[in-house]
Amino acid sequence: MSGLDPTIGHSPSGASCARSRHEHGHALPILHEIRHALERLLASGEETRIDLHSMPFGPGDLERLTAVLGSGEVQARVEALGPTLIRETAIPGVWLVDYRGLEDQRLSYQIEIAAIPEILRPRPEDLAESLGALEDRLSESGLDAAAPNASPPSS
Amino acid sequence: MRKRSDKTLGESLRDHGLSRRGFLKLCATTASLMALPPSMAPAIAAALEQARRPSVIWLSFQECTGCTESLTRAHAPTLEDLILDFISLDYHHTLQAASGEAAEAARLQAMEENRGQYLVIVDGSIPGPDANPGFSTVAGHSNYSILMETVEHAAAVIAVGTCAAFGGLPQANPNPTGAMSVMDLVRDKPVINVPGCPPIPMVITGVIAHYLIFGRLPELDSYGRPLAFYGQSIHDRCYRRPFYDKGLFAESFDDEGAKLGWCLYRLGCKGPTTYNACATMKWNDGTSWPVEAGHPCLGCSEPRFWDAGGFYEPVSVPLTLGPTTLLGAGAAGAVVGGGLAALSRKKGRDAAATRQPVTVDELEQKL
Numbered sequence: 001m002s003g004l005d006p007t008i009g010h011s012p013s014g015a016s017c018a019r020s021r022h023e024h025g026h027a028l029p030i031l032h033e034i035r036h037a038l039e040r041l042l043a044s045g046e047e048t049r050i051d052l053h054s055m056p057f058g059p060g061d062l063e064r065l066t067a068v069l070g071s072g073e074v075q076a077r078v079e080a081l082g083p084t085l086i087r088e089t090a091i092p093g094v095w096l097v098d099y100r101g102l103e104d105q106r107l108s109y110q111i112e113i114a115a116i117p118e119i120l121r122p123r124p125e126d127l128a129e130s131l132g133a134l135e136d137r138l139s140e141s142g143l144d145a146a147a148p149n150a151s152p153p154s155s
Numbered sequence: 156m157r158k159r160s161d162k163t164l165g166e167s168l169r170d171h172g173l174s175r176r177g178f179l180k181l182c183a184t185t186a187s188l189m190a191l192p193p194s195m196a197p198a199i200a201a202a203l204e205q206a207r208r209p210s211v212i213w214l215s216f217q218e219c220t221g222c223t224e225s226l227t228r229a230h231a232p233t234l235e236d237l238i239l240d241f242i243s244l245d246y247h248h249t250l251q252a253a254s255g256e257a258a259e260a261a262r263l264q265a266m267e268e269n270r271g272q273y274l275v276i277v278d279g280s281i282p283g284p285d286a287n288p289g290f291s292t293v294a295g296h297s298n299y300s301i302l303m304e305t306v307e308h309a310a311a312v313i314a315v316g317t318c319a320a321f322g323g324l325p326q327a328n329p330n331p332t333g334a335m336s337v338m339d340l341v342r343d344k345p346v347i348n349v350p351g352c353p354p355i356p357m358v359i360t361g362v363i364a365h366y367l368i369f370g371r372l373p374e375l376d377s378y379g380r381p382l383a384f385y386g387q388s389i390h391d392r393c394y395r396r397p398f399y400d401k402g403l404f405a406e407s408f409d410d411e412g413a414k415l416g417w418c419l420y421r422l423g424c425k426g427p428t429t430y431n432a433c434a435t436m437k438w439n440d441g442t443s444w445p446v447e448a449g450h451p452c453l454g455c456s457e458p459r460f461w462d463a464g465g466f467y468e469p470v471s472v473p474l475t476l477g478p479t480t481l482l483g484a485g486a487a488g489a490v491v492g493g494g495l496a497a498l499s500r501k502k503g504r505d506a507a508a509t510r511q512p513v514t515v516d517e518l519e520q521k522l
Binding site: 051059081082110119125126 | 174194436
């Protein structure tokens with residue numbers, strides 16, 4: 001029996017007793033799924049998304065899963081239709097993506113196994129418009145027109 | 156400038172200033188909402204970009220408004236999203252601003268302008284054609300006649316809540332109002348059942364989103380319920396299932412087993428015979444659900460759940476017919492159902508031709 005199996009008996013210590021109330025053994029299959037997804041990412045570059053909202057988690061299962069995955073170096077926040085919080089886990093290539101609504105309620109919670117989470121990448125349509133957007137901003141700023149005659153400010 | 160209803164959903168969302176990342180997020184959360192794998196998000200994005208908002212007419216009959224209460228607590232998409240972006244909600248007693256004759260005119264106008272393409276959502280059961288129509292009327296017309304008139308040119312009908320899907324509480328013994336379900340009465344249109352007392356709000360919006368994205372109704376089970384949400388039993392998806400498998404049961408609500416979160420089967424849990432998505436989608440923005448709160452499942456998404464014995468009696472026999480029985484019944488039902496459908500259609504036509512508003516005096520005489 002691993003430490004992630006459901007705890008079904010009484011435990012002598014206080015800490016173990018608390019664990020027995022908060023573990024139902026559902027984190028382990030997800031961790032195995034992540035392992036297979038990582039193997040696919042390494043072998044062929046195939047990305048995987050796992051929707052944690054559709055998992056029959058009991059109280060404490062999600063906390064156990066995220067505790068095992070740990071925290072990495074990267075945290076990001078995307079502001080589009082409410083915040084989306086992205087956190088790298090201690091395992092490179094495994095990300096927690098927390099989609100939240102305008103009132104900060106959770107819409108979906110997913111594990112993404114990829115080099116970079118999809119929502120962090122600029123959309124191809126946006127990239128195609130990026131040069132035009134920069135030129136528009138340059139002309140609005142007036143810096144472009146002033147540049148040839150500009151002289152450094154005197155001290 | 157084009158009318159709002161002429162625009163695709165993608166155009167409408169861009170008019171609202173939604174960025175492409177925001178659109179991607181909407182698609183990712185919609186896939187989650189519809190119980191589809193996250194990898195479906197690009198396909199959903201392509202479909203939503205081209206989708207047009209369907210006209211929706213919501214009819215409320217013998218109900219408690221709990222189903223509408225549930226819908227207004229959907230968080231993805233929110234009710235505002237649904238009304239403003241996903242659908243054109245043209246008639247709903249509780250939510251619409253218009254009242255009286257103007258409200259009924261809105262229903263008739265939506266039916267005329269969207270003939271053959273509008274969706275009808277029904278909550279509440281209906282006093283059948285042989286029942287006293289006075290038990291439930293709207294604008295002086297019986298629920299039955301309004302239902303049959305409205306569905307005549309509908310694309311499909313969605314029965315929301317156990318009352319509309321299976322008769323529910325009004326149909327419980329002795330069924331004083333002669334309550335019938337939508338599928339008892341509507342035989343010549345696709346009927347999709349979204350039972351529950353009330354249904355999970357995300358399931359209601361998920362079914363509508365599925366129709367919007369794929370242009371057709373989702374795959375259904377024997378009771379007309381979408382398999383994506385009702386395909387597995389509460390028991391099979393319950394986080395307490397490992398305790399059932401090990402024979403560990405709570406025997407009372409305050410014993411050690413209950414405190415340790417063991418299986419609630421012996422306290423009357425109807426999870427083994429109930430098909431719904433509570434165990435995974437949960438309630439109150441995914442906070443919890445009855446079993447997680449320590450209460451057995453009542454089986455509210457199953458037919459005749461009010462008359463299926465005590466809520467706190469353990470399940471000993473199936474509450475509903477098994478798949479094998481249903482298969483046999485389905486073969487016989489195809490023949491019987493055809494006859495009933497013809498009869499039902501004739502009754503509908505007769506009722507429409509002779510329909511008369513019910514007066515207060517008539518009601519008092521019949522009651």
